[in-house]
Amino acid sequence: MAINEVQGVIARSKGAPVELVPILVPDPGAGEALVRVQACGVCHTDLHYREGAINDDFPFLLGHEAAGIVEKIGDGVSNVVPGDFVILAWRAPCGQCRSCVRGRPWYCFSSRNAEQKMTLADGSPVSPALGIGAFCDLTLVDALQAVKVDPAASPLAAGLIGCGIMAGLGAAINTGGVSRGDSVAVIGCGGVGNAAVAGAQLAGANIIIAVDIDDRKLDWAKGFGATTSVNSTQTDPVAAIRELTGGNGVNVAIEAVGNPTTYEQAFYARDHAGTVVLVGVPDPTMKIELPLIEVFGRGGSLKSSWYGDCLPTRDFPMLIDLYLQGRLNLDGFVSERITIDDVEAAFERMGRGEVLRSVVVM
Known part of the structure; x- marks a missing residue:
């Protein structure tokens, strides 16, 4: 199986400045999708990870409010194909837990993530933020985390639906x-x-x-x-x-x-x-x-x-349709476009309340 070497932003230890380092991303296995990230918002949750406020599974591969293009899929994937424009979701209902069986998948207790690990260059695994890790040129997710939406939408705006917009x-x-x-x-x-x-x-x-x-x-x-x-x-x-x-x-x-x-x-x-x-x-x-x-x-x-009690496969396409109809101003949430090496400075601007969202454009 091929390994893809890309650049990604990690938090190596609690409170330390983030670093841009090589990340090794495997090709997708069964049920997985490899997504080329186009844009990813800088969310306060990423800062929580850097500060150790979520857990201590360092190093973290940060970034989770993302949109991009499916590059490859693994065996058994039927919801997306290469070339699809998708928003990445950190809830992918399993369909089998007690909440899903009761018909309440937005409360799923066993949300799906990729089985394979992305790693540092030395082979040590990274923990992707909210099971995504999208401050990276490529990221590996469970295919059900990739929600297909209308490709007419701006990736900068669409990615924000993946967390903060959907939550609020x-x-x-x-x-x-x-x-x-x-x-x-x-x-x-x-x-x-x-x-x-x-x-x-x-x-x-x-x-x-x-x-x-x-x-x-x-x-x-x-x-x-x-x-x-x-x-x-x-x-x-x-x-x-x-x-x-x-x-x-x-x-x-x-x-x-x-x-x-x-x-x-x-x-x-x-x-x-x-x-x-x-x-x-x-x-x-x-x-x-x-x-x-x-x-x-x-x-x-x-x-x-x-997560706004959402069901991504239902809600993400609906919100994109509202955006394209001019009824939901997603562009208004994009305060600035930044590059992948500006995440640490974006955290500082976030702390000062200067931005709604800084968005990393790959």
Whole structure:
């Protein structure tokens, strides 16, 4: 079996700057696909990997928000063929676990990944971020992770659906069940939060309130459909949200930060029997304390959204169609195009809140 040598971005140890090194990528085996990456977004999850906040299986081959072209397929693959334009998904339902058997594949407990390992030049294996590893010219995935979409779409925009856009938009539509005439608050307006704003607009929400501490992010949110904004450094966001909804609170409050303070704000900013959706990823050490009588008395739902509760084979093509129809502004999330050797600097710009998404163009 042939081995392909390409360049890839790895995190070698906790907190160390990323490195661009040779990566050895095997040709696909049974059920696998080799994908030539065209573009890959720089997601906060990649930074979590570099910082050791996911696990300690260093070195990591970073990058997972990607689109590209199928180059080769292994035996038994029927969902894609060489030449197909695909978005890479980090959920590929197995079809056999207890969740898939119950008809809920978006909660699959045994998502599929490539069986073969990509390695460093010395043969030591790398751990691909979210089972993808797409800061690399070629990457090896389970073929079911490669979701075919309309090739008319820009790879820069399409790749973002593979993680952040799907997480935020799905938090609003799939998890939160936002519907026509609803009122929605989105707390935290980075890439995921603004995708939730866009999702709420697509679903027909009447009031969409963006909340953040950065006026620049609030301006971005208005561009994606927020009807009003609240800078929570200048006013109490719960009081502001209630004032903007006739004293009632919102039907759906989406927390896209992953912090106990902002989660509590979302909890108290919702209407009676409203829904809270947590899509921001918290630090494992974080805890929250709420009066149990308030949990009981307010009713409604407290939900967590994992990957926007999506089914990639259903949702990715649909979102690309909306993009091509001009109804979903994916291009607006692309703050800058960068090269593969600029990932470390992109992490710094991300930390300063200067970008929604830096996108590596191969």
